Amino acid sequence: MKLIVLILGLILSFSSLVHAQLLKEKVLIGRVEWVNLPDFKIKHKARIDTGAKTTSMHAVNIEEVEQRGEVFVKFQTLDSEGKIIELVRKIGTTQRVSNTSGFVTRRYVIKEKIKMGNIEREVLINLNDRSKMEYKFLIGRNVLLGRFIVDVARSHVLGD
Numbered sequence: 001m002k003l004i005v006l007i008l009g010l011i012l013s014f015s016s017l018v019h020a021q022l023l024k025e026k027v028l029i030g031r032v033e034w035v036n037l038p039d040f041k042i043k044h045k046a047r048i049d050t051g052a053k054t055t056s057m058h059a060v061n062i063e064e065v066e067q068r069g070e071v072f073v074k075f076q077t078l079d080s081e082g083k084i085i086e087l088v089r090k091i092g093t094t095q096r097v098s099n100t101s102g103f104v105t106r107r108y109v110i111k112e113k114i115k116m117g118n119i120e121r122e123v124l125i126n127l128n129d130r131s132k133m134e135y136k137f138l139i140g141r142n143v144l145l146g147r148f149i150v151d152v153a154r155s156h157v158l159g160d
Contacts, residue, residue: 026147027119030154035137036115040087042079044137046116048150052140054095054109059127062108064091073108075127078136092124114143117158 035046044057059075065088066072074088089110098104107126114123116139123143130136144150151157 026149027117028157029116029148029150030157031150031152032135032155033116033139033158034156034160035139038113038115038120040077040085040112042077042085044080045135046137046139047135048139048144048148050141050144050150052138054097054142055114055123055125055140056107056128056130056138057125058130058133058136059108060129060131062127073110073127075108095126097126097128116143119147 029048031048033046033048034043036043057077059077062073062075064071065074067088071091072088073091074086076084076086079085089112092109092111094106095109096104097107105128107128109124109126111122112125113120114125121143130138
């Protein structure tokens with residue numbers, strides 16, 4: 001019996017150490033963080049949404065255009081001061097997205113580099129009209145999974 005208790009104790013201790021190590025490797029962020037899009041030269045206050053599958057960026061006047069025999073998407077977005085920026089990007093894919101009301105839309109998805117604090121990586125971003133929303137950029141699980149821990153009681157943990 002003592003041996004079983006000892007083994008269980010060792011397993012629990014090891015499990016706690018592994019869990020603590022995993023937490024050390026993840027970056028703490030708040031419910032709102034600054035996100036830079038270096039290739040666009042824009043910065044957005046982004047809402048962190050653990051319920052959203054994919055990261056989303058405000059885009060309007062979205063249309064397919066052909067350049068050099070390839071299909072691209074042309075759209076307008078806003079910088080952090082509200083200035084309109086027109087961009088043309090290669091279409092990564094399209095995806096079906098359902099909002100909280102269950103309404104399904106088809107969105108273009110682009111692959112772009114984002115930077116949050118010191119972390120920079122290329123991610124998939126769907127284009128969506130977020131005009132009526134406070135945050136023009138939303139960070140979804142495709143960015144968060146395995147890399148970040150979200151403390152909803154805090155904002156701008158990575159700095160301003």
